[in-house]
Each structure stands twice: as C-alpha cells, then as structure tokens.
Amino acid sequence: MAFRTTRWVLRYRPSQRLVHWVHAIAFFVLLLTGLALIWPPLSFLAAGGLSRLLHRAAAVVFLLTPVLYALLDFGGLRDLVRDSFTYTREDLEWLKGFPGYFLGRTSHLPPQGRINAGQKIHHALTILSYFTISGSGLILWLGKGSLGPTGLLIATSIHDLSMAIMAVLTVGHIYFTFVYDALPAMTTGYVTEEYARMEHPLWLASLPSEPPYVIEVREAIPETPEEHIAPLEKEAAG
Amino acid sequence: MAQLAMLIDLSRCLGCQACVIACKAGRELLPGERWIEIREVVVGRFPDLRGAFVPHRCFHCAEAACVQVCPTGALYKRDGFTMVDFGRCSGCGYCAEVCPFHVPRIVDGRVSKCATCLDLIQAGQEPWCVQTCPAGALQCGPREEILAEAQARAVALRERYPNAQVYGETQMGGLGVILVLTEPPEVLGLPPRPQPLPITVWKGGIQPLSLGAIFLSALTSGIAFFIARRRHLEEKNGAFARSGKAQASHHPNRKE
Numbered sequence: 001m002a003f004r005t006t007r008w009v010l011r012y013r014p015s016q017r018l019v020h021w022v023h024a025i026a027f028f029v030l031l032l033t034g035l036a037l038i039w040p041p042l043s044f045l046a047a048g049g050l051s052r053l054l055h056r057a058a059a060v061v062f063l064l065t066p067v068l069y070a071l072l073d074f075g076g077l078r079d080l081v082r083d084s085f086t087y088t089r090e091d092l093e094w095l096k097g098f099p100g101y102f103l104g105r106t107s108h109l110p111p112q113g114r115i116n117a118g119q120k121i122h123h124a125l126t127i128l129s130y131f132t133i134s135g136s137g138l139i140l141w142l143g144k145g146s147l148g149p150t151g152l153l154i155a156t157s158i159h160d161l162s163m164a165i166m167a168v169l170t171v172g173h174i175y176f177t178f179v180y181d182a183l184p185a186m187t188t189g190y191v192t193e194e195y196a197r198m199e200h201p202l203w204l205a206s207l208p209s210e211p212p213y214v215i216e217v218r219e220a221i222p223e224t225p226e227e228h229i230a231p232l233e234k235e236a237a238g
Numbered sequence: 239m240a241q242l243a244m245l246i247d248l249s250r251c252l253g254c255q256a257c258v259i260a261c262k263a264g265r266e267l268l269p270g271e272r273w274i275e276i277r278e279v280v281v282g283r284f285p286d287l288r289g290a291f292v293p294h295r296c297f298h299c300a301e302a303a304c305v306q307v308c309p310t311g312a313l314y315k316r317d318g319f320t321m322v323d324f325g326r327c328s329g330c331g332y333c334a335e336v337c338p339f340h341v342p343r344i345v346d347g348r349v350s351k352c353a354t355c356l357d358l359i360q361a362g363q364e365p366w367c368v369q370t371c372p373a374g375a376l377q378c379g380p381r382e383e384i385l386a387e388a389q390a391r392a393v394a395l396r397e398r399y400p401n402a403q404v405y406g407e408t409q410m411g412g413l414g415v416i417l418v419l420t421e422p423p424e425v426l427g428l429p430p431r432p433q434p435l436p437i438t439v440w441k442g443g444i445q446p447l448s449l450g451a452i453f454l455s456a457l458t459s460g461i462a463f464f465i466a467r468r469r470h471l472e473e474k475n476g477a478f479a480r481s482g483k484a485q486a487s488h489h490p491n492r493k494e
Binding site for chain 1: 303307309310311312325326327328329330331332334335336338344347348435436437439440444445447448449451452455456459462463465466467468469470471472473474488489491
C-alpha cells in the first residue's frame, strides 16, 4: 500500500467555526423567511405567520452572534474588525487584479496576508450591513403598529437594501469557496498548504511550522488497478 | 361585475350600532373583532353643537395603500371593493401602518377589516350592514348610481346643513364607500385629501432591484464557476505556470 503526505494549515479555530455556522444558519433562515415577503413564489411560507415567527427566532440568533464571538474568542473578533477596516497599497493592487482572481488565477496578485483585499471588503460590508439590517429590523419589529406609512417605507427600504447587499456578498462568498476549495477551512478548520501558498503566502510564512498550526496527514493511495477498472482491462485484453 | 360602491348617509345615521352587530354576527367575527365602528363626533359649545355619527370602517379605496403594500396578496381589489383572503395573510401589519384611515387591525395574528359581503351581493342580497340599517342610511349598488344618489342627497340637505357634501368621489383614486357628510370632512375627523404614498419606490423599485441583483449575481457566478474552476486547476497543477503568458503576468513579489 502506497502513502501520500499532505500538509494542512490551521485556518479557523473551533470557536470561529462554530460562530460562522451559527451565523450562516441564522442568515439563511432569515433570508428564506424574508424573501417570502418579497418574492411571490415563496409567499405561501408567509401565510399564517409561521415565517414571521421563524424570522424573529433567527433574528435573535443573528443579532447575538457578535456577542457569542466576543465571549468565545475575543481576539478573533478584534482581529476581524481591525483587518476589515485596514487597507494598504497592496490591497489596491490586489483589487486591480480582481477580474483575474474572479476567473481562477492568483499568480498575478501581490502576496496577501491572512485576509486578502476582497475578503476585507466582504467583511467590512458584512459588518456595516449587519448594523443597518439589524437596526431597521428592530425598528420594524418593536415599532410595529406605530411606524406610520413613512416609517414603514424607510425601514423596509433600508432592510431590503441591506438584505440585497448581504445576499449578493453571500453568493460571492460561496462562489470563491468552491472555486478555490476553501470549504475545509470552515469544516475541519484546516486548508491545504498549497491553498495557503497560492492565496495567503504572507500569512503562511508568519505561522510557526509545527502543530497545531501546520500538520501532516498521511493517507493511503489506493492500489491500482482499482477494482472497477479490472473487468474493463480484461475486456480490452479479450 | 361593474364597479360597486356603498352609500353612507350621515344625515340619516342614528348611531344605533345595528350595522356593527349585524356585521359581527353575520360574518362570524372573532371576540374583540369588529369591522365597523361608529364614532360620535360633536364639536362646538352648547347650545351650538354640531356633529355626526361617523363610521370608522374600510372605505375601499380604488388606489388602496393596503393592497399596494400587502406582501402576500391577501388584500386585493375586486368589483371596486378591497377583498381579504385570510388564508394568505401573514399578519405582517403593513396594511395597518399605511392605511390613511387607520382601519385595518391585526387580530389573532391576521388582518381584521371589512372583507366585503360580495357573496351576499352575488346571491342577490345586500351586505349585512345595509340590510340591517333601520334608518335607510346605507345603500349598495353600482358606483355610478350610488354617486348620483349621494350628490342628490347632498343637494337636498343643503337647506338644513349648509356644509352638506359628498366625500369619496376622488379621494385615494375614488372610494368604494361614498359618504354624504353634514359637515366638512376635517370637522368629522376625516382627512380631506388623503395622500397616496410613494409606495412604488419601494415595491416597484427597491424590491425588484434587490431580487434582480441576487439572481443576476447567482447567474453570473454559476456561469463563471466553470471557467474559474478550470483555470484554477490549471494553475494549481502547474500547466499554467510553464506557459509564457504566466511569466508575463506573474507578480514580482511572489516567490513560488
């Protein structure tokens, strides 16, 4: 049996992964139950008020995720906020090369640290729209019955626009995750060293090259020819 | 069916509340729910009192703000009336926020307002409130006829009530309830010129724009994914790095 060794780099700690998925699940429940009031094919979800109940339950979770993050991992939250609003000349250069990055190439980009310029903008917009969507949502919830037409129109307009920004950001977020195989970062917490070298070389260089930051995984390479190939070979020989 | 309307002649209303009860019993409303309220309005100083019994109920606006904001289509227009499909109501309460007459309420998690006795009208009967009124203050019929009747009554009332006038001909695109007033509307607590809202900015602008942006980004990403994925694997497996194009575009600060 042959073996192959892959080096993996720790990208997100367990607490960060937990916060990410709590936030993500709350977000998708909110998005779906919210779209029920905008997109007619989903309006059946709203009948009877079930979607409103779910929307409010998820809203509480969504609102509290920054608090959860602060309690579990204050350093992580601090780094996120600081990095999201700190921009350098390299970031500008990275953004100029964004079209190429969008279509799968990284080698033309200046080397990036833990978070690239695109992720910074993504995080910054997510943080800002967190406040606009939460503020307008709380006004719609707590002010129900006393908003008046103008209040309702302003609050729902801000709420809808924030939703659109967050939803489009999420589409991009999922897109880049699957183009660049980044999903393991949020499941196991580790990314391949190859990914780190292509996407975040400065960050990789800053990490100590030892567990738990960098680990080596030995996995078996299946014997060839594989079982399902054998009959085909026999057929070809016959 | 042609545009229908109801007539409410305030000069004849006794304030007896019979319509309130007939509506509540006939439509089998929930406890605490009522689709008609009668408010007694009195102004001036004794003995020079003026006033009327003013109905507080859905006036069935042609350009109904509640219908325009309703996210689920539970409120809709039919034959000049504002109808309610209670099964589709989500209880969001947007209708209650925007109604210029402050009529819709949320009762038991759903909208509560006149849902129109269109079933009775189609069966050749009159709405519960109309058939119960002992004073002949209420009528129901084609809007043209109702409007003509209201104007005739207003003219006839001028001798006794100099301010007698018709309300509802033009307000909110024309109401489905035409009122014969004995006093100017502002005296009776009715808005003389209720303003339709710029709802199209939200429902016709922001919402379609938001949905469009989401679907467009999903579509673009879906198509770009196949190109980006192929190019990424190419770069990762080194096929791209060996080409001359890669040398030209390689960033000088990158070491690999």
